[in-house]
Amino acid sequence: MSAARLIGAAVPLTLLLIGVLGAVWVRRQERLEPSSFTRRPDGLAVWRSMSVSEQEAYDTAVLDAAQAAAERAAAINALYHP
Secondary structure (H helix, E strand, O other): OOHHHHHHHHHHHHHHHHHHHHHHHHHHHHHHOOOOOOOOHHHHHHHHHOOHHHHHHHHHHHHHHHHHHHHHHHHHHHHHOO
């Protein structure tokens, strides 16, 4: 077997090994420190402790803030794109 064929066979196998090890490492890191919402019971404890009227007031405040931010962004965009 020539050296070129040996290298030609070793390169894909090396890349496959690196990919598998990388996937295992990323999965392990994700289990240790999740990057997204987890279903732990304490995640929504504050929200569940609020009354319905408090939740509604909070939702309204957040929606009002989002609307104000969108209106401000539109006004700024209008300054640069008349």
